[in-house]
Amino acid sequence: MPIPSIPPSGAPGVPGGLDPEAFAPHVDGGAPDAPDAPAAPAAPASPASPAAPAAPRRAGSAPARPGVGAGVGAAARLVEGAGARAELVRRALDLVPAPLRQGPPAARVAERVGDLADAALRADGFGYRGEDVRGVHEAGARVAEIEPRFSLGDVGAALKRRLPDLVLDTVNLFARLRGRALHEGKWDGRKWTSWNRDVEVHPERYLVPKPPPGARSKAETYGPVADAVRGAGTLRVVGAGHSFNESMSTGGTKARPEGTLLSLDAYDRAERVPAAEAAASYGATGERAERFVRVQAGKRLRDLTDELWDRGLALPVAGSTDAQSLGGLIASDLHGTGRDHAYLSEGLREVTLLKADGGLVTFTKRGSEWATDEAPPRRFEHLPVAGALGTLGVVVEAVLEVDEAYNLEKDVQYVSRAEAERDVDRLLANHDHVSFYYPGGVRDPRTVRLNTWDRTDEKPRWSAPLSRLAHEVSDHAAASFAPGLLSDLGRRDPRTDPLVRALNREGPEVLPAPTAFARRLFYQHDEIEYAIPKSEYRACLDEVMTMLADEEFKTIVEVRFAPDTTDSVLGPGTAGRGKGGAAFIELATPSGQYPEERIAEIHARFDEILRARGGRPHLGKKTPVDGGDMAAIHGEDWRRFQALRREWDPTDRFIPPDNPFLNRIFKG
Numbered sequence: 001m002p003i004p005s006i007p008p009s010g011a012p013g014v015p016g017g018l019d020p021e022a023f024a025p026h027v028d029g030g031a032p033d034a035p036d037a038p039a040a041p042a043a044p045a046s047p048a049s050p051a052a053p054a055a056p057r058r059a060g061s062a063p064a065r066p067g068v069g070a071g072v073g074a075a076a077r078l079v080e081g082a083g084a085r086a087e088l089v090r091r092a093l094d095l096v097p098a099p100l101r102q103g104p105p106a107a108r109v110a111e112r113v114g115d116l117a118d119a120a121l122r123a124d125g126f127g128y129r130g131e132d133v134r135g136v137h138e139a140g141a142r143v144a145e146i147e148p149r150f151s152l153g154d155v156g157a158a159l160k161r162r163l164p165d166l167v168l169d170t171v172n173l174f175a176r177l178r179g180r181a182l183h184e185g186k187w188d189g190r191k192w193t194s195w196n197r198d199v200e201v202h203p204e205r206y207l208v209p210k211p212p213p214g215a216r217s218k219a220e221t222y223g224p225v226a227d228a229v230r231g232a233g234t235l236r237v238v239g240a241g242h243s244f245n246e247s248m249s250t251g252g253t254k255a256r257p258e259g260t261l262l263s264l265d266a267y268d269r270a271e272r273v274p275a276a277e278a279a280a281s282y283g284a285t286g287e288r289a290e291r292f293v294r295v296q297a298g299k300r301l302r303d304l305t306d307e308l309w310d311r312g313l314a315l316p317v318a319g320s321t322d323a324q325s326l327g328g329l330i331a332s333d334l335h336g337t338g339r340d341h342a343y344l345s346e347g348l349r350e351v352t353l354l355k356a357d358g359g360l361v362t363f364t365k366r367g368s369e370w371a372t373d374e375a376p377p378r379r380f381e382h383l384p385v386a387g388a389l390g391t392l393g394v395v396v397e398a399v400l401e402v403d404e405a406y407n408l409e410k411d412v413q414y415v416s417r418a419e420a421e422r423d424v425d426r427l428l429a430n431h432d433h434v435s436f437y438y439p440g441g442v443r444d445p446r447t448v449r450l451n452t453w454d455r456t457d458e459k460p461r462w463s464a465p466l467s468r469l470a471h472e473v474s475d476h477a478a479a480s481f482a483p484g485l486l487s488d489l490g491r492r493d494p495r496t497d498p499l500v501r502a503l504n505r506e507g508p509e510v511l512p513a514p515t516a517f518a519r520r521l522f523y524q525h526d527e528i529e530y531a532i533p534k535s536e537y538r539a540c541l542d543e544v545m546t547m548l549a550d551e552e553f554k555t556i557v558e559v560r561f562a563p564d565t566t567d568s569v570l571g572p573g574t575a576g577r578g579k580g581g582a583a584f585i586e587l588a589t590p591s592g593q594y595p596e597e598r599i600a601e602i603h604a605r606f607d608e609i610l611r612a613r614g615g616r617p618h619l620g621k622k623t624p625v626d627g628g629d630m631a632a633i634h635g636e637d638w639r640r641f642q643a644l645r646r647e648w649d650p651t652d653r654f655i656p657p658d659n660p661f662l663n664r665i666f667k668g
């Protein structure tokens, strides 16, 4: 199938050169998430299928994104219209457990939900001033007070600590209905703050270099980034700030700012690689040569997947959110869940890096080997940049091989734990993608949540985006305001319990690939995640669940699976290398539910259990490991990686002395 090209590069004779003049306008500093939907026509009766991709975008015209954002846009407009209040009330009531909605407290619930809708609309009208946010929160808390199961009961004495997170959660919950969840890292002119406000960075300089107009080579295009690197004492890059640790920090405090913080937000261009170039550079032939895209490191995942979709293309994998930048995803070796595909690094064919001396180096994959463009080239079995947290240099652009666009049938079922664990291999054989949520802190839970995704020729229903929105909102509301709900479900018998059976009645939904994995709304939380060889999964999960029950530590345990396909040297998925693939186990704990020290204690126990079974940490999340642990985990790979890092960054420009996380891991 011929694929419409992204407008051609302005760099004739310079393979891989991008046309900087065609770059999208740039916004300084962190902005809230872009609205999901552009000014698009109302939801189409029949969204485009992958077999019939939308027409290429014309200059000046609104992007056609049928099936992805248009329905959500329609939802947003619905909310804005005359029925805004009624719509908000209806959606909020949908989140309230049926016995409450229909039982004796129904009138009180309806009244308080009405107050909440008024507060949310007022807040939205005034742009979320402090008093509006407080109003929304107070109204939300009054709804939550009605019944312990839908309340802050589990939070108890920790309410004060949790209050700021609940305020932001409340704002996000309602902002999401209008397409603007505020969950990205931000620069406020003095300090930079990560997505969940866990990390604050006080740099001496915050730089957002822009590609110079008329640049005709990579060296010219990335000249301003090279100047920033050369002019910095120490430097860290920040993408979307969607990490759970301070690896992006330059060190420093409000009183004594330090180092340079660099954002590549203005480098956000993606273009299709011409087929002849894909053939010459990566050995791709036939139709395959049509599916290579060159993407700059500041590009956000959500924008990339939307643009690919417009051109009849899609990524074979995705994680569970889509706010991250391409540079950040490569730096942490993004994984999703899948039988055949699970890592972004699988699709990388070229990565260009700016080293500490300001020089560019490009890694290219031919066959099964990576080689640099140095003279003589260095050769690698796997890509040392993937999973290296930017300690080898600044990732400036990459080439990805992608798939033709496809739809996924997504199903969510609450199943008995015994059924979930009886034959995981068969489950994985029967579904393209599988994940589980376990209720951590419950001893021997009976019910767990099973999520599956399968490629399908079916088309999404016109209402699919609305249904996805409703799921996001209800998941968010449950996680934020009813943290006991998953535990409560975990104790029920899935065969007989009416609530579980009602939840299971909904059936699968067909969604376009870009929207089927990632969710755009997240409650404020903390994560630790390790991969282990897949064969260790059952025993390891049992130990983790027992530890959490012994510790009475309530958290969501997510389990995902990956084949043996990561192309990274330090990524967590290397735990499954040569071992038939990996399983990932993650703890997601609501922010503010426990003091930091308590979470760190549990993380240390989790690390002990997982590492005893060959576990390897995801460096985009929390981890207590140090350099000695990394040497023990990665052996010769670690030694070679460190030798390369020291050669390319002899003065530790990318490891600021006051960044404890990076020093512990890379220097400890």
Ligand SMILES: Cc1cc2nc3c(=O)[nH]c(=O)nc-3n(C[C@H](O)[C@H](O)[C@H](O)COP(=O)(O)OP(=O)(O)OC[C@H]3O[C@@H](n4cnc5c(N)ncnc54)[C@H](O)[C@@H]3O)c2cc1C
Binding pocket: 185, 195, 236, 237, 238, 239, 240, 241, 242, 243, 244, 247, 248, 264, 297, 298, 318, 319, 320, 321, 323, 324, 325, 326, 327, 328, 329, 331, 332, 333, 334, 335, 336, 389, 390, 391, 393, 394, 395, 396, 522, 618, 620, 621
């Ligand atoms: C809600 C949520 C869901 C998530 N889901 C998943 C998931 O499903 N799977 C998964 O694997 N991960 C997941 N993550 C983790 C996340 O994908 C990674 O932490 C990723 O690195 C974040 O990308 P970012 O652009 O926000 O990078 P940042 O958080 O801004 O930076 C991350 C690290 O990368 C470095 N970096 C950023 N850009 C560059 C660059 N251009 N060159 C060199 N270094 C750079 C930074 O200095 C920092 O060390 C999730 C995170 C959140 C908050």
